Amino acid sequence: MNVSAPPRxxxxxxxxxxxxxAAAAFIIWSFQNSGLSLEHLERGFPxxxxxxxxxxxxxxxxxxxxxxxxxxxFQMAIxxxxxxxxxxxxxxxxxxxxxxxxxxxxxxxxxxxALFRTVPDLVWALIFVITVGLGSPAxxxxxxxxxxxxxxxxxxxxxxxxxxxxxxxxASIGATRSGIVFSSVIPxxxxxxxxxxxFCVEKAVRSSVVLGLVGAGGIGxxxxxxFDLFEYDVAAxxxxxxxxxxxxxxxxxxxxxxRVM
Numbered sequence: 001m002n003v004s005a006p007p008r009x010x011x012x013x014x015x016x017x018x019x020x021x022a023a024a025a026f027i028i029w030s031f032q033n034s035g036l037s038l039e040h041l042e043r044g045f046p047x048x049x050x051x052x053x054x055x056x057x058x059x060x061x062x063x064x065x066x067x068x069x070x071x072x073x074f075q076m077a078i079x080x081x082x083x084x085x086x087x088x089x090x091x092x093x094x095x096x097x098x099x100x101x102x103x104x105x106x107x108x109x110x111x112x113x114a115l116f117r118t119v120p121d122l123v124w125a126l127i128f129v130i131t132v133g134l135g136s137p138a139x140x141x142x143x144x145x146x147x148x149x150x151x152x153x154x155x156x157x158x159x160x161x162x163x164x165x166x167x168x169x170x171a172s173i174g175a176t177r178s179g180i181v182f183s184s185v186i187p188x189x190x191x192x193x194x195x196x197x198x199f200c201v202e203k204a205v206r207s208s209v210v211l212g213l214v215g216a217g218g219i220g221x222x223x224x225x226x227f228d229l230f231e232y233d234v235a236a237x238x239x240x241x242x243x244x245x246x247x248x249x250x251x252x253x254x255x256x257x258x259r260v261m
Contacts, residue, residue, distance in 0.1 A: 081143060
């Protein structure tokens, strides 16, 4: 009985081999320029052990205040996501092939989505802290912009992948562009919209914690203060509660995705 050998990777050509070597050299160069070494890790490991030792047992003296800040963080994430999703839909329609009214409008909408997605959350947070001041409003606006950049792109892709036959059928009987969008495109893309929206909620909950470090409100402010005051046991309580919140949100999102998909 003849047994064929398992498939192997194709032998790269001269250009492919050159690119592979260049990529490997760049990776090695990146590690060298980063300054990371085993010596640094060996020196830092005892410090990590000391910090962890001071974190336990966690201090739950101010648990009520921490829980309230955690609730504020969750509310901030939900408010920012809802505003972002509401604004994402019209921008995504303008950015989608076959739905945008004009190529210039499509490129402008795609450029706006790319801008919101490219600029890091912390930069938007700093901009909004300067604009509206410290606190939750800056965090909500930051999450809103981040959601538009994330959801807008996926919403547009989902609408582009819907069945074109139903669109053409509606157009043939005189349906308007808005009628086609709301009668055919959005219903077909709704499962993808829901999945993307749930991912946005999970992403926003994690982001909202980091945003507090730059003054955008929420539990991140409490975490920063705890570390600044070397209250590592309080920081441990905050980290544990954040972990519980993130896990609960992720599990709720998974349950909802199974229900609607």
